[in-house]
Amino acid sequence: MSSPTRFKKTSLIALAVAMVLIIVGIVVNLLPIPDNSMWRVLFGVSTLNFTLRATIPLALGAMAGILCERTGIINIGIEGMMLAGAFAGFVAKVATNDWPLMASLLVGVAAALVAGAAMGYIHALFSIKFKMDQIISGTFLILLAGGLTSYLFNPDSVAEGKFSPIAIPLLSKIPVIGDIFFNNPPITYAAFIIVIALHIGLFHTKWGLRSRAAGEHPRAADTVGINVNFYRYLNTTLGGMVAGLAGGFLVLEAVGQFQEGMTAGRGFISLAAMIFGNWMPFGALGAATLFGYTQGVQNALLLAGVVNIPRHFISMLPYLVTIIAVAGFVGRVRPPAAEGKVYETEGSSE
Amino acid sequence: MSENRIPALEVKHITKRFPGVVANDDVNLTLYKGEILALLGENGAGKSTLMNIIYGLYKPTEGEIYVNGKKAEMHNPKDAIALGIGMVHQHFQLVPVMTVAENIMLGAESVKKNGLLDIKKVAREITELSHRYHLDVDPYATVEDLPVGVQQRVEIIKALYREAEILILDEPTAVLTPQEIEGLFEIMKRLQKQGKSIIFISHKLKEVLYISDRIVVLRNGKVVGETTPAEATQEKLAAMMVGREVILTVDKKPARPGDVVLEVKNLRAKSDLGDEALRGVSFQVREGEILGVAGVQGNGQTELVEVITSLKKAEGGQVIINGEDMTNASPRAITQKGQSSHVPEDRHAYGMVATYSVADNLVLNTYNLPPFAKGITVNRPAIIEHAEKLIQEFDVRTPSPHTMAGSLSGGNQQKMVVAREFSRPIKLLIAAQPTRGIDVGSIEFIHNQIVAKRDEGVAVLLVSSELDEIMSLSDRIAVMYKGEIIDIVPREEATRENIGLLMAGVKRGEKVSVTG
Numbered sequence: 001m002s003s004p005t006r007f008k009k010t011s012l013i014a015l016a017v018a019m020v021l022i023i024v025g026i027v028v029n030l031l032p033i034p035d036n037s038m039w040r041v042l043f044g045v046s047t048l049n050f051t052l053r054a055t056i057p058l059a060l061g062a063m064a065g066i067l068c069e070r071t072g073i074i075n076i077g078i079e080g081m082m083l084a085g086a087f088a089g090f091v092a093k094v095a096t097n098d099w100p101l102m103a104s105l106l107v108g109v110a111a112a113l114v115a116g117a118a119m120g121y122i123h124a125l126f127s128i129k130f131k132m133d134q135i136i137s138g139t140f141l142i143l144l145a146g147g148l149t150s151y152l153f154n155p156d157s158v159a160e161g162k163f164s165p166i167a168i169p170l171l172s173k174i175p176v177i178g179d180i181f182f183n184n185p186p187i188t189y190a191a192f193i194i195v196i197a198l199h200i201g202l203f204h205t206k207w208g209l210r211s212r213a214a215g216e217h218p219r220a221a222d223t224v225g226i227n228v229n230f231y232r233y234l235n236t237t238l239g240g241m242v243a244g245l246a247g248g249f250l251v252l253e254a255v256g257q258f259q260e261g262m263t264a265g266r267g268f269i270s271l272a273a274m275i276f277g278n279w280m281p282f283g284a285l286g287a288a289t290l291f292g293y294t295q296g297v298q299n300a301l302l303l304a305g306v307v308n309i310p311r312h313f314i315s316m317l318p319y320l321v322t323i324i325a326v327a328g329f330v331g332r333v334r335p336p337a338a339e340g341k342v343y344e345t346e347g348s349s350e
Numbered sequence: 351m352s353e354n355r356i357p358a359l360e361v362k363h364i365t366k367r368f369p370g371v372v373a374n375d376d377v378n379l380t381l382y383k384g385e386i387l388a389l390l391g392e393n394g395a396g397k398s399t400l401m402n403i404i405y406g407l408y409k410p411t412e413g414e415i416y417v418n419g420k421k422a423e424m425h426n427p428k429d430a431i432a433l434g435i436g437m438v439h440q441h442f443q444l445v446p447v448m449t450v451a452e453n454i455m456l457g458a459e460s461v462k463k464n465g466l467l468d469i470k471k472v473a474r475e476i477t478e479l480s481h482r483y484h485l486d487v488d489p490y491a492t493v494e495d496l497p498v499g500v501q502q503r504v505e506i507i508k509a510l511y512r513e514a515e516i517l518i519l520d521e522p523t524a525v526l527t528p529q530e531i532e533g534l535f536e537i538m539k540r541l542q543k544q545g546k547s548i549i550f551i552s553h554k555l556k557e558v559l560y561i562s563d564r565i566v567v568l569r570n571g572k573v574v575g576e577t578t579p580a581e582a583t584q585e586k587l588a589a590m591m592v593g594r595e596v597i598l599t600v601d602k603k604p605a606r607p608g609d610v611v612l613e614v615k616n617l618r619a620k621s622d623l624g625d626e627a628l629r630g631v632s633f634q635v636r637e638g639e640i641l642g643v644a645g646v647q648g649n650g651q652t653e654l655v656e657v658i659t660s661l662k663k664a665e666g667g668q669v670i671i672n673g674e675d676m677t678n679a680s681p682r683a684i685t686q687k688g689q690s691s692h693v694p695e696d697r698h699a700y701g702m703v704a705t706y707s708v709a710d711n712l713v714l715n716t717y718n719l720p721p722f723a724k725g726i727t728v729n730r731p732a733i734i735e736h737a738e739k740l741i742q743e744f745d746v747r748t749p750s751p752h753t754m755a756g757s758l759s760g761g762n763q764q765k766m767v768v769a770r771e772f773s774r775p776i777k778l779l780i781a782a783q784p785t786r787g788i789d790v791g792s793i794e795f796i797h798n799q800i801v802a803k804r805d806e807g808v809a810v811l812l813v814s815s816e817l818d819e820i821m822s823l824s825d826r827i828a829v830m831y832k833g834e835i836i837d838i839v840p841r842e843e844a845t846r847e848n849i850g851l852l853m854a855g856v857k858r859g860e861k862v863s864v865t866g
Contacts, residue, residue: 204466206459213445213456220443223407224457224508225428337446 011283013329014276018289021048022177029176036304047300048180053254055285055292056191057082057263060246061270062277062284063191063198067239068120070202070279071232072215073127074134074340077141078243079267081119084141085247087149088115090258093159093251101161108159108252109187109245116244117237119145124236128229131342142267150260162256163187187249194242199281211235215336218343228343243267269318272326278333290325294318356383357419358547359404359435359516364413366399366571373399374410375571381516386538386548388562390555392591392789394759396571397551398440401518404549405437406430417516431458436509437518442501444508446494450487451476454508479510483540499530506537517541518549523557524787527646527815535561553591553789555584555598556818567591592791602801605825608637610673611778611809612658612690617667619657627653629833630667637777640800640810641838642824646853647815650833652695655782655813659692660684661700671778685715690778691771695786695813701767704756708748709737711755712770744769745795761792768796772803779803782813797823817846817853831855 021043028043041047061078068075092111096104119141126137163185172182202208211231213221218228246266251258269291276290277283295318302311361379365372373396381387391397402408404415406424415422417433424430430437444453451472460468460475473489480487485503493501502522509517519538523531538548538561552558558565559579567575567590575590588596612635621627627650635641645651656662658669660681669677671688684690694700702711713722713733721732737751746765748758755763768784781800785793800823804810814820820827821844828838829852837852848858 200466206461206467209448209452209456209459209467212448216447217443217445220445220453221456223405223427223437223439223443225426225431226457334447 011278011280011286014273014283014286014290016286017293018286021051021289021293022180025180026176041300041304042297044300045176045179047296049296050299051289051293051296052180052184052188053292054295055288056188057246057249057254057266058270058273058288058291059195059285060191060242060249061267062273062288063194063281064116064120064239064241064243064246065271065274066198066202066279066281066284067242068123068236069274069339070215070336071211071235072218072228072336072338072341072343073124073232073236075123075138075236075239076135076271077119077123077138077267078246078270079263079265080138080141080143080145081116081123081240081243082247082250082263082267082270083145083149083261084119085112085116085244086251086262087145087153087247087258088112088244089248089251090159091152094157097158097160105161105163105252109248112244112248112252113241114244116240116242116247118240119244120237120240121233123240124233127236128232128342134340146261149258153258153260159251159257162251163253185253187245187253190245191249194245195281195285202281207231212336214343215338218338218341222343232343243270246270265319269322272322275333275335276325276329279335287325291318291322294321357381358383358417359549360416360419361400361404362414362416364400364403364410364415366396366403366408367411373571374403377413377568377571377573379566379573381547381549383547384542384545385563386542386550386561388558388565389549389551389568390553390558390565390587390591391568392553392791393761393787395568395591397568398520399571400568401437401520401549401551404430405435405518428457431512431514434513434515435518436512436514436516438502438505438509438520438522440520440522440524442505444493444501444504446492448493449489450491450493450496450504451489453493453504454489454511458512475511476507479507483507483510483537483544485537497530498525499527499533502526502530502534503537506541514546516547516549518551520551521553522550523552523554528817529646531557555587555790558587559584569593588790591789596790596794598790598794600797600801600822602823603805605639605804607639607825608807610634610636611671612811613668613670614654614658615668615670617654617657617669618665619653619662620665621650621653627833628657628667631830631833631835632667633828633835633838635778635809635811637807637809638804639825640804640812640823642820642827643811643813643830644817644820644827644849644853645815645830649830651782651813651815651830653833654830655692655695655780655811658684658780658811659690659694682715688778689776690780691774691776693767693771693779693781693784695782697763697767702755702763704754706755707752708741708746708755708758708766709733709751711766712737712740712751714770716774740769740773743773744799761788764788765792765795768799772799776803776808779808779810780813781810783815784812785814785816785819817849821846821849829853 025043025048028039029045033039061082064078065075089108089112093104093108096107123137123141126132127134165183165185168182172178202212210221210226214228214231221228250262273287273291274284276287298314298317301314357380359381361377364374364377366374377400389397399408403410406427406429422433451469454476455472460471462468476489485507487500487503522534526534542548550562562579565577565582566573569591584598588598615632617628617631619628631654643651653662657664660679664677668675671690676684676688698704716722717728722729734751741748741751744765746769747762755766784796800810812823825841826838827841827844827849828835829849837858
């Protein structure tokens with residue numbers, strides 16, 4: 001209802017990919033297929049579990065991008081925001097190692113959120129107040145986060161423990177689906193809640209209507225008394241928080257440690273997911289799932305060693321799929337119309 | 351009408367200075383309850399600035415505004431809206447990808463108890479409003495799919511939804527077809543009957559005389575006079591606007607047509623959307639005559655001009671210029687070999703480079719020829735000298751030849767384009783909507799230039815959706831309807847009525863259907 005149907009298609013395609021994966025996964029895992037068959041390798045529970053773990057940071061990164069870009073601020077700095085979140089989460093975790101594990105981890109999450117928000121706010125400040133080119137500002141954030149975290153990182157420090165899975169009563173007992181979706185650590189659940197909340201927020205609340213207006217036609221918003229730049233500051237900062245959480249996921253839930261440059265291009269693949277999903281939360285989730293799945297398959301193929309292809313080619317898979325998806329669909333999506341444009345009013349400058 | 355004369359809005363001693371310009375100079379204006387007040391003025395006279403001040407978008411340098419007798423403090427549009435002021439902007443302030451309901455509620459959202467938007471309630475209220483004021487619109491339609499006239503209705507409902515009592519319509523007719531203009535005027539009268547007060551901004555004299563109760567004329571940021579339609583005539587208003595006598599009718603001798611310069615044979619083309627825009631168009635234009643192409647916008651006129659000038663590919667048929675087949679030749683071949691000029695419909699997209707200087711814009715299609723080119727370099731002094739000459743000859747009001755073209759007013763941009771296109775030795779002139787959106791003084795000038803070209807022996811193809819323009823300039827009138835030339839009428843036989851019927855698709859001699 002909110003955006004014309006002809007531009008919704010790609011987000012539906014992305015979503016369909018995710019659905020197909022789930023359905024095939026269920027079928028394959030319920031049928032008595034031998035463990036060493038290709039079907040098992042491609043769609044086994046362990047592959048799909050890995051897919052989910054690879055998908056979460058991409059999905060969160062894409063939500064961060066949607067938050068910023070829907071109000072008109074281009075955000076190519078997600079990679080930097082993630083890395084800052086990961087590092088802050090790690091530092092906070094290490095500093096509170098002797099606290100009870102859960103408290104220490106939550107402090108880590110809080111630190112990741114704050115670091116991400118700070119990066120988002122800096123991006124908003126550069127883009128709105130100082131009218132800096134938003135691509136340059138985003139690039140700056142990536143370089144800043146990369147340089148600063150590797151300079152400050154002490155390889156001897158160790159974070160003790162990470163989030164462990166929490167089984168959801170009843171739901172986790174469902175065959176296959178329960179194993180994949182309802183027996184996960186907390187940030188994974190939070191990511192799904194964020195996707196749903198963002199969709200409802202964008203398309204069914206006052207905040208979302210105003211945010212989208214600010215990204216599509218800021219002057220129209222201004223003429224009905226909406227403070228365009230307030231929404232841009234707010235959403236870019238929120239976007240930074242979500243990207244920070246993606247970084248927190250890597251350190252506090254997936255790996256348990258920080259490594260230099262550990263985001264490894266996930267911020268950029270998130271951007272691709274956002275575009276492929278046509279700036280729609282569910283579309284971007286679907287796209288993130290597709291990209292996450294290629295990583296899951298890559299992993300499974302390397303472990304199983306069933307195919308006779310040099311491992312380097314298999315390692316290329318996620319990036320190859322990203323390029324194909326974005327190149328093939330980029331002409332069919334429509335970004336927010338006022339993206340990247342500074343909004344100035346005669347009234348506000350006086 | 352406004353016998354009791356209660357002021358709804360009073361503007362007192364408003365002055366607005368921008369760096370280097372005084373846009374409004376001690377302006378006083380009163381709008382009475384239930385009246386339609388026309389604010390007339392040339393482009394750049396300060397009308398829009400004044401309205402933006404009333405709507406809280408600009409802050410006045412000096413002066414005060416009173417609404418319903420009370421002094422109004424306006425810092426942003428929110429304050430103006432709260433005081434019952436609504437504005438329909440010249441460029442619609444609608445979000446194209448959102449629905450009508452979303453656009454209307456934006457900034458004044460209805461929210462359900464659970465915090466979510468109440469689209470259904472808003473849609474109901476829109477339907478109610480559209481019944482009350484006969485403003486038919488579907489709340490669930492996406493704005494970008496709607497025709498311009500309907501988008502304007504959405505803008506009006508947007509103001510009414512906020513319970514506006516004072517409506518400012520900033521050049522509302524500029525973007526409308528003649529039929530849509532009539533529809534708008536009916537709406538305005540209905541709003542007036544319901545007690546709304548309206549400020550109608552225009553530079554079209556006929557419209558102002560037709561619709562308003564009172565007319566205030568603005569020139570160079572000052573109020574230069576006030577009158578009523580009963581006292582005023584078009585000539586008087588034009589003189590007030592421009593500050594000198596303006597001859598509204600074009601004085602021209604009978605045409606002396608010579609050889610055929612442009613011949614179009616069975617031309618076919620598709621529109622950008624892929625449907626058939628030209629379905630076999632044929633005509634000839636001779637030396638020393640003006641062929642006017644009339645028609646409601648969107649009947650293939652745009653595509654016709656684009657195909658002749660090779661901006662669009664012909665799917666079939668021929669374009670013959672000076673006896674040579676130029677179908678789908680390069681645009682440069684058409685201008686140079688074909689010795690033709692093109693004043694495009696959309697001057698921003700095809701007529702000029704807004705970020706180039708006036709001087710550079712004046713050599714856009716001759717920069718590669720001597721004296722402007724010297725080998726592989728350009729000859730700056732020659733370009734500047736050329737610009738200075740044309741600026742004077744065509745009265746382009748610009749601070750200097752180096753000024754960025756985009757910063758000129760619309761009328762002066764158009765004069766710049768006309769200067770470039772008319773100053774070359776040409777045999778064929780293609781002018782599409784040559785006076786759209788420009789003021790009376792400039793219109794007069796451009797019309798005279800077109801007739802002067804004809805008298806020099808140039809063949810002129812004039813495309814315009816302004817029937818008055820077609821009637822006053824053309825020697826023959828071709829009417830386009832649904833991608834075909836439905837008829838070509840000699841000027842002597844043409845009346846507003848028979849051309850109007852042809853524009854609606856009714857051929858001469860055919861019976862008029864009632865619903866038509």
